[in-house]
Amino acid sequence: MNALTDQFGRRIEYLRISVTDRCNFRCLYCMPAEGLEWLPKRDILTYEEITAIVAQLAPLGLRRLRITGGEPTIRPDLVSLVRMLRAVPGIEDIALSTNGVRLPEMASALADAGLDRVNMSADSLRADRIASIARRNLGFDPRRAALAAEQTGLTPVKINMVVMRGINDDEVEDFARLTLEHAWHVRFIELMPVGDMRALTWDHVVPSDEILSRISALGSLTADSGPERGNGPAAYYRFSGAPGCVGVITPMTHTYCGSCNRVRLTADGRLRTCLYGDHEVNLRDPLRAGENLQPLYVQALADKPREHHLLQMQVGGLRALSQVGG
Numbered sequence: 218m219n220a221l222t223d224q225f226g227r228r229i230e231y232l233r234i235s236v237t238d239r240c241n242f243r244c245l246y247c248m249p250a251e252g253l254e255w256l257p258k259r260d261i262l263t264y265e266e267i268t269a270i271v272a273q274l275a276p277l278g279l280r281r282l283r284i285t286g287g288e289p290t291i292r293p294d295l296v297s298l299v300r301m302l303r304a305v306p307g308i309e310d311i312a313l314s315t316n317g318v319r320l321p322e323m324a325s326a327l328a329d330a331g332l333d334r335v336n337m338s339a340d341s342l343r344a345d346r347i348a349s350i351a352r353r354n355l356g357f358d359p360r361r362a363a364l365a366a367e368q369t370g371l372t373p374v375k376i377n378m379v380v381m382r383g384i385n386d387d388e389v390e391d392f393a394r395l396t397l398e399h400a401w402h403v404r405f406i407e408l409m410p411v412g413d414m415r416a417l418t419w420d421h422v423v424p425s426d427e428i429l430s431r432i433s434a435l436g437s438l439t440a441d442s443g444p445e446r447g448n449g450p451a452a453y454y455r456f457s458g459a460p461g462c463v464g465v466i467t468p469m470t471h472t473y474c475g476s477c478n479r480v481r482l483t484a485d486g487r488l489r490t491c492l493y494g495d496h497e498v499n500l501r502d503p504l505r506a507g508e509n510l511q512p513l514y515v516q517a518l519a520d521k522p523r524e525h526h527l528l529q530m531q532v533g534g535l536r537a538l539s540q541v542g543g
């Protein structure tokens with residue numbers, strides 16, 4: 218069946234699945250340093266339940282999945298989930314969003330289980346700064362993690378950097394340079410006012426136009442269609458002759474709601490049709506009661522909002538991306 222469309226004609230074929238609200242990092246822009254309350258284990262969907270939900274939605278046009286969190290690689294035996302999702306008829310593409318810490322040890326098993334590709338977060342290339350932004354020193358080496366993904370065929374490798382003024386914005390050129398040497402696609406993300414940002418203010422947001430103008434000092438940049446798979450809301454550019462692309466994701470200065478093709482499943486089984494706001498439908502309890510989820514899904518898509526209102530919101534007024542599966 219073709220993908221279902223919502224009331225605004227957007228084809229919905231992409232589901233982001235959060236498998237945990239927990240993380241081994243505490244990034245400044247995502248989680249508070251302490252005092253977090255985690256979901257109780259009984260509230261979290263099992264891998265069998267996640268797979269059952271995907272199997273019910275695939276006949277309604279779901280084609281592409283992204284496994285995210287929190288940090289998905291810290292949930293035990295993630296490889297099994299990948300294998301189970303790979304076996305669902307109709308699913309064409311499975312990607313993973315990760316902070317990359319465990320990629321060197323896990324990339325090969327994930328690829329063998331049927332994972333197609335990874336997006337990796339990296340906010341600095343300097344060990345001391347990585348530890349201070351993540352508030353944890355786990356010895357994360359972004360280059361080593363990206364190489365591990367590339368060598369096991371989890372490509373195209375995309376690297377996401379959240380740019381923060383005065384914290385890591387002096388590294389945008391270094392990140393852009395990675396695309397001159399590797400077929401890695403570096404995306405600069407504008408900081409968003411979600412979750413607990415006591416450590417940050419609006420002054421830390423660096424508009425994407427400023428990022429692009431800074432990196433264009435490295436060479437001539439041309440607009441590009443980007444990596445061939447999984448293009449979401451990024452606008453891509455390429456330095457002449459470079460194997461990789463640079464991209465900008467601009468939730469703060471431009472919205473891309475008009476082409477939004479995605480919905481989200483939280484770790485506790487809520488379907489969210491918009492990243493922002495509070496449109497949520499509980500799929501877990503009906504699933505556990507043995508009900509058919511398809512009518513609930515069809516109704517949720519019919520109610521998907523036209524656009525978000527992020528720019529009108531106050532800092533701290535939204536759930537953190539780690540809770541909703543960013």
Ligand code: SAM
Binds near residue numbers: 338377538
């Ligand atoms: N733990 C994984 C990771 O870090 O890639 C997956 C989950 S994380 C919530 C998904 C993405 O959301 C990451 O690229 C992260 O940088 C981004 N993110 C989280 N909070 C953000 C914020 N306040 N502004 C912009 N991006 C944010």
Ligand code: SF4
Binds near residue numbers: 287
């Ligand atoms: Fe963890 Fe990812 Fe949030 Fe950082 S952005 S705290 S790695 S979930």
